[in-house]
Amino acid sequence: MRIVTNNPKVNKEIEGQKIYFIDGDYGDVLETTKEMIIDERQVLLSHPLSGSIKPNETFYKSIFLNSQKSEYVDLYSLELIESAQATYNKFVADKATPKWTEEILEDFQMVDYHLVEATLTRIQIPPNYL
Template sequence: MTVLGRGSENDFNREDKLGDLFFLFFIYQVINKSLKESKKMIIITNNPKVKEEVQDREVLFKDTTYIGILEASRDLIHEGYELLSHPLYGSVKPNETPYRTVILKKGNRLDINSLTLIEEAIITASKFQNNKKTPKWTESVQDDFRVIDYDIFYNTIQRMQYE
């Protein structure tokens, strides 16, 4: 029996199955791409040591202040990124260290929790800066702060399962 000029029923079933396979493959590709994108990490930092040491991940280096990194992170959050690290992690106060590294992942919508957290971090860091500015540290002390920021970042990223 010929169906719509397609030939036999076996041909029709074969074409349907082939179409189904192409459709399933397409859906698989879309889901796989979405999962990879949801695991895509971006590191934003003003720490030269992070920029130098991290070669296998996307690093966005900014020549800016501690608060500048928080603000740049906020801008990315408005573009749909989500925080993976707390913006005020560590025991060093925001007005003591000039360096900050923030880890985010690509999302698909504005994450209100990340936005709230980054806004509160900017307010907190600004309060610290208003009370006492970050000193002009010697190169040796700045290097210590670079190592501290990198070490906290490195230990944090080792626990994550993101690309």
């Protein structure tokens, strides 16, 4: 399994997983994930808009992908990521992500981190997806 993230807390705290750290914003995580789906034929294991925070309200995002290269581009994963990008772009066009204080950014890091942690500890992923 691979986690694509721009969250420094996920990058630092999550061990035993392949972390692909993005030095960018939420949109950069979506774009990198799309490139991995196309170029590396990765398959999404989590929805790119998971969580209850609107994409223009938070800076951080973590997305789960399988780590095995598929024979073909997974069209369902591609459709989901492109739909997530359209949603992200719509929200950002309506209202840009605020310039949050460091304290609030740390709160958003914690929220994303807990989503990742809960996924890793509570969800059983079939071995053929890892």
